[in-house]
Structures are given as structure tokens and as C-alpha cells.
Amino acid sequence: MRKPLMVLFFISFVLLLSSLAWTGVEDEILNLLEKQKKAWNRGDLNGYMAYYWNSEDLTFQSGDRRVKGWQALYDRYSRSYTGDKMGHLQFSDLEIRLLGEGLALVLGRWQVEVQTEKKAGVFTLVLKKFPEGWRIIHDHTS
Numbered sequence: 001m002r003k004p005l006m007v008l009f010f011i012s013f014v015l016l017l018s019s020l021a022w023t024g025v026e027d028e029i030l031n032l033l034e035k036q037k038k039a040w041n042r043g044d045l046n047g048y049m050a051y052y053w054n055s056e057d058l059t060f061q062s063g064d065r066r067v068k069g070w071q072a073l074y075d076r077y078s079r080s081y082t083g084d085k086m087g088h089l090q091f092s093d094l095e096i097r098l099l100g101e102g103l104a105l106v107l108g109r110w111q112v113e114v115q116t117e118k119k120a121g122v123f124t125l126v127l128k129k130f131p132e133g134w135r136i137i138h139d140h141t142s
Contacts, residue, residue: 026096029104029127032134033091040089045082049074053128053135061140073139087114102129110141 032051039047049070052058056069060076067073094108106125111118126138 025098025104029096029106029134030094032127033094033106033108037089037091040086043083043086045074045077045086049077051134051136052139053130053137055137057137059138061138062142085114087112087117099126103127104129104134 036048036051039045039050052070052073054070058068058070058073060067060073067076090111090113092109092111094106097105097107099105104127106127107122108125109120109122111120113119121142123139123141125136125140127134128137
């Protein structure tokens with residue numbers, strides 16, 4: 001009778017630890033998105049881009065276009081969104097799913113209000129944990 005109780009205790013303990021670890025991952029990713037949003041809203045494109053993987057292997061897709069590489073994405077944003085054109089960004093309806101050790105998927109909605117115009121859509125992000133923290137390695141925004 002003691003052995004099944006020990007096994008049950010061990011399983012419960014492991015589940016509790018994994019739940020606590022997941023909560024920490026979720027908080028880290030939500031914090032990243034909050035920092036990214038704040039950077040955008042203060043017109044800081046460099047601060048916004050700091051949370052993308054600085055690599056030629058970064059991918060961004062929107063509509064029928066694919067951009068490859070951190071610098072190419074930075075250039076795309078700097079042509080379209082600088083100064084007053086950046087407006088005010090909001091994220092909502094966020095869902096975070098752990099894909100495996102050090103990989104996560106984020107689903108959500110975005111809205112940017114520039115003066116009287118509102119643009120909105122959905123996004124899917126793939127994030128990877130690096131020594132410096134979580135970074136977006138793929139962004140599909142529509």
C-alpha cells in the first residue's frame with residue numbers, strides 16, 4: 001500500500017514543478033511582449049526589434065511577403081513605421097503554448113492606432129530561449 005502512495009506523491013510533485021516552471025516561462029514571454037509594446041509606443045524601433053532574433057535566419061511573413069533576416073525586417077519596419085507613423089500598439093487575446101524545451105508558440109491579436117486610423121490583425125510567433133533570453137525567431141502577422 002505504501003508503494004502506490006509514494007508513486008502518487010512523486011507524480012504529483014513532478015506535475016507541480018512542471019506547472020511552476022510553465023508559469024515562469026509564460027511570465028517571461030508576457031514580459032517580453034509588454035516590453036516590445038512599450039518600446040513601439042514610445043517610438044523606439046530599436047527597442048521593439050531587440051526582442052527579435054538578430055540572425056539572418058529570422059523569418060517574418062505578412063500577406064504574400066516573406067522577409068528573411070533581422071536587418072531586412074528592421075529595414076521594412078523603418079520604411080513603414082517611424083515617428084508619428086508608429087502610433088499606439090496593443091496586444092490582446094494572447095495564448096502561449098510551450099512546444100518543447102526552450103520553444104514556445106504565441107497566438108494573439110494586434111491593433112495599431114495612428115491618429116484616427118486603426119489597423120488590426122492576428123499574429124503567430126515562434127520564440128526560442130537563448131542565453132540572453134527569449135527571442136522571436138518567426139513572426140507571421142496578418
